[in-house]
Structure formats: structure tokens, C-alpha cells
Amino acid sequence: MGLFERKPNRNPNSVPLFGVLLVVLLLTAIFLLEVDNLATQTKTIIGYNLKPTPWHEFPAKNFNNETKIARASKIIQCSYFSCGIRSSNVKYPYPFTGESNKSNRCPGFFRWIHHDLKPWSETRISYEHLMEVKKFASFRVVIIGGKLYVDYYYDCVQNRAMFTIWGFLQLLKRYPGRIPDVDMMFDCMDKPVVERNESVKPVPIFRYCTTPNHYDIPFPDWSFWGWPETNIGPWEEEFQSIKEGSQRQSWRKKYPYAYWKGNPDVVSPIREALLQCNDTVQWGALIMRQNWTQEALDGFKQSKLSTQCNHRYKIYAEGYAWSVSLKYILSCGCVPLIINPKYDDFFSRGLFPKKNYLPISPENICPSIKTAVEWGNAHPAQAEAIGKSVQRFMESLNIDRIYDYMYHLIVEYAKLLDFKPVRPTSALEECVDSLYCFADQNQTRFLARSATLPSQTPPCRLPGQANRQIDRMIEEKNKIIDSPQLLM
Ligand SMILES: *[C@@H]1O[C@H](CO)[C@@H](O)[C@H](O)[C@H]1NC(C)=O
Ligand SMILES: *[C@@H]1O[C@H](CO)[C@@H](O)[C@H](O)[C@H]1NC(C)=O
Ligand SMILES: *[C@@H]1O[C@H](CO)[C@@H](O)[C@H](O)[C@H]1NC(C)=O
Ligand SMILES: *[C@@H]1O[C@H](CO)[C@@H](O)[C@H](O)[C@H]1NC(C)=O
Ligand SMILES: *[C@@H]1O[C@H](CO)[C@@H](O)[C@H](O)[C@H]1NC(C)=O
Ligand SMILES: *[C@@H]1O[C@H](CO)[C@@H](O)[C@H](O)[C@H]1NC(C)=O
Numbered sequence: 001m002g003l004f005e006r007k008p009n010r011n012p013n014s015v016p017l018f019g020v021l022l023v024v025l026l027l028t029a030i031f032l033l034e035v036d037n038l039a040t041q042t043k044t045i046i047g048y049n050l051k052p053t054p055w056h057e058f059p060a061k062n063f064n065n066e067t068k069i070a071r072a073s074k075i076i077q078c079s080y081f082s083c084g085i086r087s088s089n090v091k092y093p094y095p096f097t098g099e100s101n102k103s104n105r106c107p108g109f110f111r112w113i114h115h116d117l118k119p120w121s122e123t124r125i126s127y128e129h130l131m132e133v134k135k136f137a138s139f140r141v142v143i144i145g146g147k148l149y150v151d152y153y154y155d156c157v158q159n160r161a162m163f164t165i166w167g168f169l170q171l172l173k174r175y176p177g178r179i180p181d182v183d184m185m186f187d188c189m190d191k192p193v194v195e196r197n198e199s200v201k202p203v204p205i206f207r208y209c210t211t212p213n214h215y216d217i218p219f220p221d222w223s224f225w226g227w228p229e230t231n232i233g234p235w236e237e238e239f240q241s242i243k244e245g246s247q248r249q250s251w252r253k254k255y256p257y258a259y260w261k262g263n264p265d266v267v268s269p270i271r272e273a274l275l276q277c278n279d280t281v282q283w284g285a286l287i288m289r290q291n292w293t294q295e296a297l298d299g300f301k302q303s304k305l306s307t308q309c310n311h312r313y314k315i316y317a318e319g320y321a322w323s324v325s326l327k328y329i330l331s332c333g334c335v336p337l338i339i340n341p342k343y344d345d346f347f348s349r350g351l352f353p354k355k356n357y358l359p360i361s362p363e364n365i366c367p368s369i370k371t372a373v374e375w376g377n378a379h380p381a382q383a384e385a386i387g388k389s390v391q392r393f394m395e396s397l398n399i400d401r402i403y404d405y406m407y408h409l410i411v412e413y414a415k416l417l418d419f420k421p422v423r424p425t426s427a428l429e430e431c432v433d434s435l436y437c438f439a440d441q442n443q444t445r446f447l448a449r450s451a452t453l454p455s456q457t458p459p460c461r462l463p464g465q466a467n468r469q470i471d472r473m474i475e476e477k478n479k480i481i482d483s484p485q486l487l488m
Pocket of ligand 2: 099103
């Protein structure tokens with residue numbers, strides 16, 4: 001404006017001024033078109049311009065509550081102008097100032113990292129491997145020089161993508177300069193896909209669970225950083241409040257039967273069968289229906305995890321695949337009754353039947369629960385010890401150990417890459433500010449609660465490879481679970 005004003009305006013109708021105006025208008029139109037183009041093509045962490053995963057359908061998110069302009073400016077601002085200058089590119093590791101702890105060994109189940117990566121220990125992982133498994137991925141995570149780039153292929157249900165990426169960003173913050181360059185395909189939905197089968201070439205994909213018959217590599221799920229839709233806070237907070245809640249009554253004072261509360265309407269034959277056991281006298285079990293829609297309307301008063309440790313036994317039943325509820329159930333200090341699961345998450349493989357839980361036969365759920373409850377009530381000292389031991393197991397799985405698991409898994413995986421990761425052209429940088437930019441108020445509150453700081457101490461020490469030890473453990477576990485006499 002100022003520039004134009006200062007120039008003497010000799011002839012307002014002169015052709016050059018008209019020409020300039022025309023060009024300006026044209027350029028503006030082109031610019032707006034380009035911006036619109038960019039805004040409708042940029043794929044984002046909250047699902048703009050993304051379709052739900054075709055292999056696990058869910059209703060597409062609709063953003064009809066926003067105007068087109070508001071959406072375009074949010075997409076451009078958050079995706080392209082949030083990280084640039086402020087995110088630092090940490091080249092050198094921060095020194096650890098805390099006391100190094102010689103007995104700082106990782107929990108034993110960290111050994112599974114070696115097991116999960118073994119399929120590539122000889123072939124290593126090539127770029128072709130990743131391109132082959134891309135068809136199963138909802139996004140790709142590339143870390144270069146401590147910066148995080150994400151290429152989105154499909155949307156994830158609820159806030160899974162946001163809280164998973166947040167976990168990666170916190171890991172980078174926790175161990176600045178120590179996360180190697182890496183290129184990972186990730187699926188945020190439920191079921192493992194790459195079967196362990198001699199005729200199948202192993203390809204590496206990360207997800208929240210696996211089975212003994214799959215190559216899928218388990219990774220901590222989003223709920224360790226929070227799950228706003230169910231009002232579940234970060235793991236650190238939830239564990240503490242569950243533990244405190246569990247101590248309001250001694251084990252012997254708790255109700256002497258088994259309890260389950262969940263959503264039986266997910267596709268899960270086990271949960272359906274479990275409904276038949278709802279009789280405290282006949283089967284020793286109380287089965288309650290969780291209606292999340294109703295809970296949300298009531299402000300989650302009935303679903304507080306810390307008030308759900310009032311029974312001597314707590315039942316775990318898988319849903320559509322693994323269930324994030326396992327960690328909360330195991331934290332109660334109650335005896336977990338685990339209906340023999342098909343799916344494992346990264347830590348559940350460290351649990352041992354009869355030591356940390358009582359196994360329940362999926363073919364015979366109600367009588368099996370009854371047997372376990374009767375055994376426990378007749379052997380209270382042994383039963384209480386099981387509850388205590390599994391609560392300790394969960395206590396040792398604090399958020400520091402979660403980051404350490406991610407750290408070691410990524411470091412070991414990166415060692416196997418036989419190519420140098422580069423930023424895919426369509427990948428966008430994500431940083432704490434870009435996530436806050438996209439997050440609504442509720443998401444922001446949840447994210448902030450799990451923000452971390454650089455660690456003063458090194459990660460725990462990864463146990464060495466011990467495939468025979470793992471094989472032996474699997475064998476022993478199966479022997480107990482398959483035994484017709486569950487309890488002696
Ligand atoms: C619009 O809806 C989306 C998804 O349902 C939600 O995440 C977002 O916060 C809403 N925006 C406004 C301005 O209400
Ligand atoms: C070292 O770690 C062990 C186990 O985590 C803990 O019991 C001990 O207090 C720690 N020692 C120091 C000096 O931090
Ligand atoms: C391995 O995969 C092939 C081809 O998909 C299938 O025919 C076969 O039954 C599978 N074998 C096992 C042991 O699952
Ligand atoms: C199980 O039984 C209890 C008490 O009899 C009842 O309140 C509850 O609604 C029942 N659960 C289901 C899923 O029907
Ligand atoms: C859950 O609660 C909502 C809201 O009260 C209700 O509309 C819905 O029918 C309930 N679902 C089930 C399965 O009971
Ligand atoms: C945020 O959470 C509150 C209470 O849980 C809920 O009423 C509100 O609709 C949520 N807002 C958004 C934008 O999701």
C-alpha cells in the first residue's frame with residue numbers, strides 16, 4: 001500500500017496500472033488455487049485427506065463442522081509452518097549426568113526384541129523389504145538426524161496416530177542425539193498380517209500386537225500416552241492411581257469372585273461366551289457391560305480404573321485382537337484370570353502362568369473361572385502372591401522402561417537396515433508444535449500430561465540374545481496352559 005501511495009499517480013486510467021492490477025489479481029487467484037490444491041492434498045495426522053485403512057474399516061472422520069478456509073489454513077499452518085525453525089536438529093548426544101547404575105538391566109522380556117528381529121539377522125532389511133510391506137502400513141516413520149518425518153497412507157481410528165507419533169517425539173526428546181536414522185513401516189490397526197510360514201518371505205511391519213505365528217513386530221500402543229476417547233490418562237498416572245485404589249482394601253477383604261467390565265459388542269467370540277458366566281454363585285463371576293457412549297455422556301464416572309480393583313480376581317478377555325485393558329487389569333493386585341490369548345503385546349510375553357496369572361481355557365470359560373476362583377479362595381496366600389507379583393511386574397514397566405523398549409527396538413532394527421534412510425518426498429516433518437497445532441483442546445490436555453524431559457541416565461542395558469531361553473519359556477508356558485489340570 002505505502003509503495004503505491006508514494007508514487008505520483010499521473011494518470012489513473014493508464015494501461016500500465018490496469019495491467020499491474022490484472023497481474024496481481026491473476027497471481028492471487030493462482031496462489032489461492034495452489035493453496036487450495038496443497039490443502040486438499042496434504043495428508044495429516046488427524047486424518048485430513050486420508051481414507052480409513054481398507055483392511056480394518058471404520059467410519060471416515062468428517063470435518064464438516066469446519067469451513068473450507070479454516071480447514072485449509074489449519075492444514076497449511078500446522079503441516080508446513082509449525083516445525084521449521086524452532087525444532088532443533090540435535091547432532092550430538094547430550095551427556096548423561098545422572099549416576100550410572102550398574103544393576104540397571106532391562107526387564108527380561110526385552111529379550112524378545114532379538115526374537116522379533118531375528119528373521120532379518122542374516123538377510124538384513126532392504127529398501128525392497130519396506131516397499132513390499134508398504135501395502136500393510138498406515139504410515140511410515142522416518143527419523144533422520146533426530147528429526148521425525150511421517151508419510152501418511154491411511155487414517156487411523158480415533159486418536160491413535162496422534163498419540164503414537166507423540167510417543168516417538170517424546171522418545172526423541174528423552175534421548176536427544178541418540179536415536180539412529182531409521183525407516184519404519186507402521187500399522188495402527190489391530191490385527192497382525194505377516195504370517196510366519198515357510199512359503200512367506202518375512203517383511204518387517206510395526207504394530208501394537210503380534211502372535212507366535214506372525215512376523216509383525218510389537219510396539220507400545222498409543223494408550224501409554226493417553227486415550228482421550230475413554231478418558232484414560234497416560235500410563236504413569238493411571239498405574240499410580242490404580243495401585244492406590246487397589247490398596248484401599250487388603251486382598252482378603254475384596255469380593256471373593258471374579259470381575260470383568262468391558263465392551264462385549266466388539267467382534268469377539270470369547271467376550272460373547274463370557275457373558276454366559278455372569279453368576280457369582282454358580283460360576284464365581286460378575287460380568288459388566290461397558291457402554292462407552294453412555295460413559296462419555298456421564299463424564300466417565302463409572303469407568304474410573306482405580307475403582308475397579310475391588311474383586312479378588314479380574315478377568316482378561318481379548319477383544320477384536322489384543323486389548324489395551326490388560327495393563328490396567330494386571331495393575332490391580334488382584335489375581336488375573338487370563339482367557340488364553342491369541343495375541344501378544346510387547347510386554348505380555350514376559351508374563352508366566354501360575355506365577356503372574358491363572359490361565360483360563362477358552363473352550364471352557366465358565367467352569368474354568370469357577371475352578372480358578374475356588375482354588376484361590378482355598379489357597380489365599382498363594383493367590384494373593386500371584387496378584388502381588390504381577391503388580392510388581394507392572395510397576396517395573398514404568399514409562400522410563402517403555403521409552404527404553406522403544407529405544408532398544410529402534411536401535412537394533414536400525415542396525416539391520418542395509419540402506420541409508422532418506423526423507424520420502426511426500427513425508428512431512430512432525431514435531432511437538434505441529435501436534436499441538438492439530439490437537440483440539442482435549443487432545444492438547446492429554447498430550448501435555450505425558451510430555452517428557454531428556455533423561456539424565458542411560459537406557460537400561462539390553463539383555464543379550466537368548467533364543468534358546470525364549471524357546472524354553474514358550475515350551476514351559478504351553479505345557480502349563482495345555483495341561484488338563486490347571487491348578488494343583
Ligand atoms: C470438528 O470435528 C472434528 C472431528 O469430529 C473434531 O476433531 C474437531 O475438533 C471439530 N472442530 C470444531 C471446530 O468443533
Ligand atoms: C540401581 O537400580 C536398582 C534397580 O533398578 C535400584 O534398586 C537401585 O536403587 C539403583 N541404584 C542407584 C544408585 O540408583
Ligand atoms: C503357508 O502359506 C501357503 C500359501 O499362502 C498356504 O497354502 C499354507 O497352508 C501355509 N502354511 C502354513 C503352515 O500355514
Ligand atoms: C450380570 O449380572 C449383574 C447382577 O446380576 C447385572 O447387574 C449385570 O447387568 C449383568 N451383566 C450383563 C452383561 O448382563
Ligand atoms: C449405549 O448408550 C447409548 C446412549 O445412552 C445408547 O444410545 C446405546 O443404545 C447404548 N448401547 C448399548 C449396546 O446398550
Ligand atoms: C472434550 O471433552 C469434554 C469432556 O470429556 C467433552 O464434553 C467435549 O465434547 C470434548 N471436546 C471435544 C472437542 O472433543
